[in-house]
Amino acid sequence: MYALAQALRAFRNHPTSALATLTTATVSFSLLFLVGLLLWNLDRIVGSLENELEIVAYLKDGADAQATMNKIRSWPEVEKVELITKDEALALLQLDYPYLAEASDLIENPLPDTLKIRLIDPALTRQVARKLTQLSAIGPGNVEYGGEVTEKLVRFLAGLRLGANILILLLIIDTFFSVMGTIRLSIENRREKLRVMLLVGATSGFVQLPFLLEGLLLTLIAALIALAVGNLAYRYVAGMLQNLLPFLPILSSTDLLNASLGLLVLAIFIGFFGAWLSVRTHLRDTEL
Structure with a gap:
């Protein structure tokens, strides 16, 4: 409870930085989720065409x-x-x-x-x-x-996938460093207090845990917002396409659930590892 209370207090102490990181992560995760669904759906369409060839x-x-x-x-x-x-x-x-x-x-x-x-x-x-x-x-x-049409679609999909993967990588890196920056600011604001805690016998793990939770909460909240927006947007667009082109395959509810779980796992990894790396990098002066 102490670690969670300290993590929430850090949000109040520097709300601008926390909000900036939360916004960056939300936009990044939303784009990542929707681009991933788009590529997955295109794979399904091309696969369906190939099966009918x-x-x-x-x-x-x-x-x-x-x-x-x-x-x-x-x-x-x-x-x-x-x-x-x-x-x-x-x-x-x-x-x-x-x-x-x-x-x-x-x-x-x-x-x-x-x-x-x-x-x-x-x-x-x-x-x-x-x-x-x-x-x-x-x-x-x-x-x-009809192979020529399918081959063109496959080549187009390969190029689109390459561009999307580059975009996804840049979004992940941006979110990762944004989390690190926020945790670094939290450390700087509490550096003297951390030294005192270490002097009175607090373990390094006890001192680091609030920062790890702070990074984790930032990315988890952002991922949950992104999933809510992304699922609604995909279902709306997919429903419109199904009305216009009922033969087009769309992702099922199980597919959306698997994609959502994948994004949550990625958010947990980025938040935890970004915070851990920031702690390891910026707390050396206090010998944590």
């Missing part, structure tokens, strides 16, 4: 569809191969455009037999697409896939 290969007239399917199935990259015959393709097209049913009686079916290929690893799409064009039953120009 298929290669479509059009067979040449007269090609042996079954033999081609068996050959493609033997490739280690391939998970599934599905054949859509030209008659099935025409029937599907007529479902979308009923007026084509009349024209089909007048002309020969121009559609080719089609193979839909799903891979074990979507990252191998381009490689498998090149292999397909080398098959005599398919040939160049008869392979289509």
Whole structure:
């Protein structure tokens, strides 16, 4: 109780510094939390696109569809191969455009037999697409896939992740040194009192504990405020996006809980370690 009372008294003794640190930490944790959720959600979206990615290969007239399917199935990259015959393709097209049913009686079916290929690893799409064009039953120009769009998204996400990680690192460093500065001011204001306490037999751990609690309280309060704001903001934006684009995956309540716990752990580490390092650095004159 003594350590907690001393930590709270330190807030009253230098409120400007404590408020500045609290504000810095709150802004930093809010940005860190929201940027982390954004990256996590983008990962989910790209992963969802990759899972739906298929290669479509059009067979040449007269090609042996079954033999081609068996050959493609033997490739280690391939998970599934599905054949859509030209008659099935025409029937599907007529479902979308009923007026084509009349024209089909007048002309020969121009559609080719089609193979839909799903891979074990979507990252191998381009490689498998090149292999397909080398098959005599398919040939160049008869392979289509959405891999180019997905690859651009993956590259964009990689660049965004790098920039976000740099921002997160700068925010953590800024918060860390802000905590250290506040604890240093508390030490300077109480240096003479600390010397007296040591002279009368107080242990170094007893003397240091109020400063550790002060740093811990600063970052914990900031993290709780950031989590309240961040969760509300994310749920609001995610709800709007779900109404506009219901197919987009969003983070679940369990995901938000895990992210919140992660931020609390980080806040505890920054507050405690920043205060401990400041104590070790700035109390040497009192031999703590």
